[in-house]
Amino acid sequence: DAKTTQPTSMDCAEGRAANLPCNHSTISGNEYVYWYRQIHSQGPQYIIHGLKNNETNEMASLIITEDRKSSTLILPHATLRDTAVYYCIVRVSGTYKYIFGTGTRLKVLA
Amino acid sequence: GAGVSQTPSNKVTEKGKYVELRCDPISGHTALYWYRQSLGQGPEFLIYFQGTGAADDSGLPNDRFFAVRPEGSVSTLKIQRTERGDSAVYLCASSSDRGADTQYFGPGTRLTVL
Numbered sequence: 220d221a222k223t224t225q226p227t228s229m230d231c232a233e234g235r236a237a238n239l240p241c242n243h244s245t246i247s248g249n250e251y252v253y254w255y256r257q258i259h260s261q262g263p264q265y266i267i268h269g270l271k272n273n274e275t276n277e278m279a280s281l282i283i284t285e286d287r288k289s290s291t292l293i294l295p296h297a298t299l300r301d302t303a304v305y306y307c308i309v310r311v312s313g314t315y316k317y318i319f320g321t322g323t324r325l326k327v328l329a
Numbered sequence: 330g331a332g333v334s335q336t337p338s339n340k341v342t343e344k345g346k347y348v349e350l351r352c353d354p355i356s357g358h359t360a361l362y363w364y365r366q367s368l369g370q371g372p373e374f375l376i377y378f379q380g381t382g383a384a385d386d387s388g389l390p391n392d393r394f395f396a397v398r399p400e401g402s403v404s405t406l407k408i409q410r411t412e413r414g415d416s417a418v419y420l421c422a423s424s425s426d427r428g429a430d431t432q433y434f435g436p437g438t439r440l441t442v443l
Binding site for chain 2: 255260261262263264265268304306314315316317318319320321322
């Protein structure tokens, strides 16, 4: 079944790049990888998604390995407001069931 | 514009009672999702609506849980005979297209079953 694996927690110094890895080795060939983040007591917020190619938007960059079994979310210049739980998400092929996993708790340090 | 709203923000009930949780999606969004988030865990998929119909209810844990979306907009998640294990934050999300579009989440309803 679809599954994602992420480190439980990470620290990053303010102003430095935060690199958050995710393993999704069971992803199906036509399913996207999505990244969301959740700041305490709020609903998850969309960050970025990708299929095969690397993607970049105003929030982050997403690097997907060629075999699509893992990806890395990059926050290029982390700020204190980026402190949150980051979820790497895949969908179970043939369904609308999105699998969030337990996420990575990122703490940005001043 | 207005985002996804959920009411109530907090609900405290007693074991065995019936509860209804409401979700108002972003206007025009045809896809609507319900998730449940237990403490320290990621959101867990419950059900997906495309328009008025439940296109995927594979995440509903048992027959005490039911959801409706009669006019293709507002949705209500209904839980019968609540149990203490139902205590969680219930999140609603909507998107503008089926399945593959960005989901916009509401702030959630925190349900506590005493």
